[in-house]
Amino acid sequence: MHTRRLVKRSVIGSRVYAPGLTGDAAPLSGVIQAVKQDNRDASTGHRRNVYTVLMQDGSLKEYSEEEIAQMTAKAPLKSSLKSSCNGGQRDGPTQGQNGGMQRGDLPSLSPESTEEPRVLEHKRTGRALEPEKDHTRSVSLLEQKRKVVSSSIDVPQARRSEEEVDMDKVTAAMVLTSLSTSPLVRSPPVKVSEGLNGSWKDGGFTPSSYSSSGYWSWSAPSDQSNPSTPSPPLSADSFKPFRMPSLSGPPDDNIDEHDGNSLLFDEPIPRKRKNSMKVMFKCLWKNCGKVLSTAAGIQRHIRIVHLGRNCDSECSDGEEDFYYTEIKLNTDSVADGLSGLSPVSPSVLSPPPGLDQRQPDGTNGAKSENSTTTPLSRSAPSALYLVHTDHAYQASPTHNQMQGFGEQRSQTIAVLSSPPRAAGSFSRKSRGEGKKCRKVYGMENRDMWCTACRWKKACQRFVD
């Protein structure tokens, strides 16, 4: 509706490229003045549009839609797309041809974009999701092309011709950006745990993904290659560790490698944090897994480290977007778990070598590895679990472009789950270490014990 009107209106006045009179390689640019329908196509019998184009040299010419489409496709994509987006108000077909994704270009998509980014998001999303309904074929051709490209984004080595893919990636990136940022921004403030499960069940995996706003469009084809689609729900299970006072700790140490540039960009992070959710961005490159706090940061990381580009964000072509994913940390839950423990929350970022107060001195002095893994196993994994459960959950359905990702995933999970196990076997299943019901509530409050404790069984409430 919105969408269609926008695109349709934009055709008139769009700048297109037409072959010169001789049909040679040097195209002339022109502006579409009118579109009319022509039923007289006797050969095929189907309706076609005829476009009246005001050429550069002032002459008026009529072109069939096929011709228009061809010209448009041949012409530099960036400019033709731009014209279809902003109604041709901008000129300069050569403008910004080499720059890849140019941030400066984005606002020109829509006049109101500066004041209403959300509206813009919707428009972008909408456009990307149902382009085929568009009657303006030349535009829809582009859209479809874009769709095909974005749904088959591959690993970097298979690069298409830069110029051609350029705009496709930009558009895809914009869609991805809007998709990945909108959910949390839009979701009403709810209790964290509920909000997560609830909002995901409501919005994520149910048919509501067809909603007109379309920002949950898991099934949309243009979305398939989207690794930064909104993260899926954290299952109830993944929260359990956080409720256990004996398992708690600060998040992944990688997480704290905050990028210095985090605040340089206009990322919606601060808003997301309102729900006690910390949104991080994780690099999906095999054997990397770097986590940064901002999309810009992770993009830069991917661009520089993996794509081998040295230039700044200016020369981003949006491709980085496909190689990282968004993960969410429930900082509330983590804090919750911590509060049950010691007042000092050990920072995993800089694990103090002798942190483990319980270390049996002397007996294991040589086991320096254990002394470092043990504190981690007692603090970090809970957060890690959240991250990686989340990650696994969200990665499997869509990230077909990350070959070997599953492998990496199982790796990380294995690594993460081993420390607690090691800690357990370390002291040969010692008795429960934490406080149990008996200690916590005392004999006089026996009725407050968990049943297992009452029955002299292994405590269920304070599981080690």
Added chain:
DNA sequence: CCTGCCGGGTA
């Protein structure tokens, strides 16, 4: 001695 809890018993 305290504590956690296994193993077994009882209703």
Added chain:
DNA sequence: TACCCGGCAGG
């Protein structure tokens, strides 16, 4: 199945 408790073992 729900509950209780003797007794063992670690600390």
